[in-house]
Amino acid sequence: xxxxxxxxxxxxxxxxxxxxxxxxxxxxxxxxxxxxxxxxxxxxxxxxxxxxxxxxxxxxxxxxxxxxxxxxxxxxxxxxxxxxxxxxxxxxxxxxxxxxxxxxxxxxxxxxxxxxxxxxxxxxxxxxxxxxxxxxxxxxxxxxxxxxxxxxxxxxxxxxxxxxxxxxxxxxxxxxxxxxxxxxxxxxxxxxxxxxxxxxxxxxxxxxxxxxxxxxxxxxxxxxxxxxxxxxxxxxxxxxxxxxxxxxxxxxxxxxxxxxxxxxxxxxxxxxxxxxxxxxxxxxxxxxxxxxxxxxxxxxxxxxxxxxxxxxxxxxxxxxxxxxxxxxxxxxxxxxxxxxxxxxxxxxxxxxxxxxxxxxxxxxxxxxxxxxxxxxxxxxxxxxxxxxxxxxxxxxxxxxxxxxxxxxxxxxxxxxxxxxxxxxxxxxxxxxxxxxxxxxxxxxxxxxxxxxxxxxxxxxxxxxxxx
Amino acid sequence: xxxxxxxxxxxxxxxxxxxxxxxxxxxxxxxxxxxxxxxxxxxxxxxxxxxxxxxxxxxxxxxxxxxxxxxxxxxxxxxxxxxxxxxxxxxxxxxxxxxxxxxxxxxxxxxxxxxxxxxxxxxxxxxxxxxxxxxxxxxxxxxxxxxxxxxxxxxxxxxxxxxxxxxxxxxxxxxxxxxxxxxxxxxxxxxxxxxxxxxxxxxxxxxxxxxxxxxx
Numbered sequence: 001x002x003x004x005x006x007x008x009x010x011x012x013x014x015x016x017x018x019x020x021x022x023x024x025x026x027x028x029x030x031x032x033x034x035x036x037x038x039x040x041x042x043x044x045x046x047x048x049x050x051x052x053x054x055x056x057x058x059x060x061x062x063x064x065x066x067x068x069x070x071x072x073x074x075x076x077x078x079x080x081x082x083x084x085x086x087x088x089x090x091x092x093x094x095x096x097x098x099x100x101x102x103x104x105x106x107x108x109x110x111x112x113x114x115x116x117x118x119x120x121x122x123x124x125x126x127x128x129x130x131x132x133x134x135x136x137x138x139x140x141x142x143x144x145x146x147x148x149x150x151x152x153x154x155x156x157x158x159x160x161x162x163x164x165x166x167x168x169x170x171x172x173x174x175x176x177x178x179x180x181x182x183x184x185x186x187x188x189x190x191x192x193x194x195x196x197x198x199x200x201x202x203x204x205x206x207x208x209x210x211x212x213x214x215x216x217x218x219x220x221x222x223x224x225x226x227x228x229x230x231x232x233x234x235x236x237x238x239x240x241x242x243x244x245x246x247x248x249x250x251x252x253x254x255x256x257x258x259x260x261x262x263x264x265x266x267x268x269x270x271x272x273x274x275x276x277x278x279x280x281x282x283x284x285x286x287x288x289x290x291x292x293x294x295x296x297x298x299x300x301x302x303x304x305x306x307x308x309x310x311x312x313x314x315x316x317x318x319x320x321x322x323x324x325x326x327x328x329x330x331x332x333x334x335x336x337x338x339x340x341x342x343x344x345x346x347x348x349x350x351x352x353x354x355x356x357x358x359x360x361x362x363x364x365x366x367x368x369x370x371x372x373x374x375x376x377x378x379x380x381x382x383x384x385x386x387x388x389x390x391x392x393x394x395x396x397x398x399x400x401x402x403x404x405x406x407x408x409x410x411x412x413x414x415x416x417x418x419x420x421x422x423x424x425x426x427x428x429x430x431x432x433x434x435x436x437x438x439x440x441x442x443x444x445x446x447x448x449x450x451x452x453x454x455x456x457x458x459x460x461x462x463x464x465x466x467x
Numbered sequence: 468x469x470x471x472x473x474x475x476x477x478x479x480x481x482x483x484x485x486x487x488x489x490x491x492x493x494x495x496x497x498x499x500x501x502x503x504x505x506x507x508x509x510x511x512x513x514x515x516x517x518x519x520x521x522x523x524x525x526x527x528x529x530x531x532x533x534x535x536x537x538x539x540x541x542x543x544x545x546x547x548x549x550x551x552x553x554x555x556x557x558x559x560x561x562x563x564x565x566x567x568x569x570x571x572x573x574x575x576x577x578x579x580x581x582x583x584x585x586x587x588x589x590x591x592x593x594x595x596x597x598x599x600x601x602x603x604x605x606x607x608x609x610x611x612x613x614x615x616x617x618x619x620x621x622x623x624x625x626x627x628x629x630x631x632x633x634x635x636x637x638x639x640x641x642x643x644x645x646x647x648x649x650x651x652x653x654x655x656x657x658x659x660x661x662x663x664x665x666x667x668x669x670x671x672x673x674x675x676x677x678x679x680x681x682x683x
Binding site: 036037038039041042052053056057060064065066067068069166168169170171239286287288289335 | 502503508510512513514516517518520521522526527528529556559560561563564565566567568569642646
């Protein structure tokens, strides 16, 4: 049966070359500390998670400082025409890992039974250079360039510029941003960008660093890091209410396209048709050492599967995705003990173009549900760890998902951390898989008989540094 | 074309919203380029208010209320932060950085600004027995353990005493007071008088006196 599986094709196309450079770790950056003179603990429980104050720092456009600028000028109305800090916001992030896979993964170029090594040591697994800090008195930037050992390539990682201002009584704050990753702007980070796991390891599955072209099915809106650009505006009222509306666009193939090469397309193998609106609302309450947030977000995407992009003259077929999430975060940020409980549930409705059913999609409407629940505990910001539960279920679509047609997966991440200093972290992590759909299982993809989910279990020893 | 129209609509709505907010009664913030030239309201609006509130009444009880605080106390503390002479954990994490570039004039102006704000109202205590015990400690001390009465320095109404830079404590956040007393007890915050007073104080005493003062 030689039916092209859209998902399978996409995952293979993405393998190997995988220009998936956007990676979630580390928004704790040393340059913010240099700019503000604040200790990391002001803004972070444990990096990269933000405290209530850290969230306000980001909402204020990364500009907060009481330090005089090195260069400044004003016009006749006493408005700033230039405002440059004395210390440029340069930071370096380094991540190195030793990985051990429960079973040596299948060789990425040879058929069964060729195997690759089950142990890898990567120094660095990832190295980022970035500017993070104020650009003017109301304008800030987070621009990250990352080298990934896995792909041997350097590319643009999470990047954002942000404007913010507020009323004199600070009741109302408003801002606008331009970034390349829907949810990068978020200050609670319960979704994809900067989300859990904070320390992405080179699992067989990691959606950001696949080593065999396999990625777990995730909601579509989380697959655009680096492939889309968007503008958004937000407001923050009375230190509790957050409201945001943004709009994302991605390139199509064509003579002036940035994504002529289909390997540049996000997982799912396609691109945004027109603009895709993203929205976010949240309510936060802080009391004592506690902080709690409940929120919702969503994105509507008209998505053009890449097989049909060539038909841009006669507009290609479009599937419509609606992603709706609820998310929450509870933080206890005590003098010695830090506890965080956070997570999200996302429900995706995928309405497939009639012309593509049943050849490429078995169903005219598919669903996907994703749940992530994470609990973290740290003592004195030196020792701690986290347990994170991830589960995805969805409608059975053999033509789209391949294999058995199921997009289901389920895994947990167990992590122990030791931070001798706040910007140096040793990580011991174990990823345990109970369900991995065949079509996303590298063992299955490489023709192994009876592929087991547990074969993908990964043990990681990691080092993270930021300076 | 429709897409463009939709996008234009969103951009226009956003711009409109920003304009409406901008046109709110609050004065536009015209910020001189150099924070060292900022006056007190500008400093408060751009920096201090993020934790202490624009009028010196903070939302989070971990950050102290500064409204109606003694001018001399605020001045003394800001200068201590600037020279890194007060080194409890929160001072290091937040105030060392915030105060490092303040001039003497700015410190004085900030102190005057906060001192002139109406005080935070005390929170209603849900534990009258504890409040009563705190009142007793505040007014009479704990003689058997050598804890002197707080009132001696901080005044009968806990409004502080400007001449000696003794701070106002009335209406201060309970959690903040507890934290400071613990810092003094553990010698984490420098102040010879308060370290002495807090040397033999117990957690129960601290909870009681903080409950009383936060309700004042």
